[in-house]
Amino acid sequence: MPQASDNKLVMLVDDTPDNLKMLSDALDxxxxxxxxxxxxxxxxxxxDFVLPDIVLMDAVMPVMDGFEACRRIKAHPAASHVPVVFMTGLTEPEHVVRGFQAGGIDYVTKPIDTDVVLARLDAHLRNARMMSVAMNAMDAVANAVVVLDAQGQVTWKTSKARLWLSEYFGHPEDTAGLAPALATWIAQQLERPQAQEAAVFTIAAPEGGARSGRASGTEARETEAGAAGRRELRLRLTASRKAGEYVLLMDERALPADAADTLAAAYQLTTREREVLLWLAKGKTNRDIGEILGMAPRTVNKHLEHVYVKLGVETRAAATALVLTHMHKGAA
Incomplete structure (x- = not known):
């Protein structure tokens, strides 16, 4: 992991030795x-080794220019929040726009005036430190929040958000972006006219590797299929007060036990036996159950034999009746 500094560390990126010396001396x-x-x-x-407080970047360089380097910095899991200030002689509007589109926060023109550079750096560092304090405060109170730009790209996320995204979506905590299913859903929401209510995405906690997600807004859409878990993550996408910025708020809740869960606990059913019983109670044939759960009909039949023995029943109808009885008790 890169090491952060408390002494206003500037990364100076330029391919011209004279510029490097002049700016290094002024910064020092x-x-x-x-x-x-x-x-x-x-x-x-x-x-990967050092985390600067700010980057002062020449726009035109060999090997990799400043625009591409800035895009990669913004995609870096540890450095995406670091402000980038461009140094450029390219003052045409399209070049200035290109710098901001790459993720730059400001630019200074060549020939370089060191007093202007120092003033700009000082102002952006103050803003960056204020943002850092806010982010640390969000982490301290354990809020799960992701901030997105107008294109749905992540600008920052709290530690709890990283943890839950990893747990529910199998998305590595040190990855800058979002899991494909969630990124696709967000892109769909941003393409729609502004809704009256915030769009909501929910996903059940993994159980035996299975996940289920569902989205709601003006339209509900099934995004992934799977078995329900014991906990559920609810993600709410809202527009920020700042124009062109969106906030993804997350909260987690426990799911109530269903009839199959109650039976599984009472009769010591395995996870697979519980799943087979649940689909049997919904009227599915062995072949249907096999296709849903990805197993052969013969395997389904073997699970049902064990279920009948544990439940003390002999037929599909009796097993279904037992499930329905538990459902009615749970609803009472």
């Missing part, structure tokens, strides 16, 4: 620590 005199890279690829590689 102003009390900054400086780490240097001479091209975009080297800058990105250094992020």
């Amino acid at each position: 005199e102003a009390g900054y620590m400086v780490v240097v890279a001479t091209d975009g690829a080297s800058a990105v590689e250094r992020l």
Whole structure:
């Protein structure tokens, strides 16, 4: 993991030795620590070892230009929040826009005025530190929040959000983006006209590797199929007060036990036996159950034999009646 610094660490990225010396001297005199890279690829590689407070990036360089390097910094799991300020002689509007689209927060024009550079860095570092305090506060109160830009790309997420995304979607905690199913759903919501109510996505906790997700908004859509779990994660997508920004809020709740869960506990059914019994009670044939659960009809029949013995019944009808009886007791 890269090491963060408390001494205003600036990553200076430029392929021109004279610029590097001039800016390094000015930054050093102003009390900054400086780490240097001479091209975009080297800058990105250094992020695995050191985490700067801000990046001062030349736009035009060999090997990898500043625009591409900035995009990779914003995709880096540890450095996506680090502000990037471009240094460029490309003052045409399309180049300025390109820098902001890559994730840059500001730009200074060449020839470089070190006083202007220092003033810009100081202002952006103050803002970055305020954001860092806010993010730490969110983590401290254990909120699960993801902030997205207008395109649905993650700008930052709290530690609990990373944990739940990993647990429910199998998405590595150190990955910058979102799981494909969730990213697709968010993209669909952003393409729709603004809804009166926040769009909601729910997903059951994995049980034996299975997950189930469902979305609701003005339209409900099934996103994944699977068995329900004991807990459920609810994700609510809302527009932020800041234009072009969205917030994904998460909360977790326990799911009530269903009739099959009650039977499984009472009669010591295995997970597979519980699943087979549940589908049997819904009127499915052995072949149907096999297709749903991915097993041969003969295997389904073997599970049913064990279920009948444990329940003390002899027929499908008797097993179904027992499930229905538990359902009525649970609803009473």
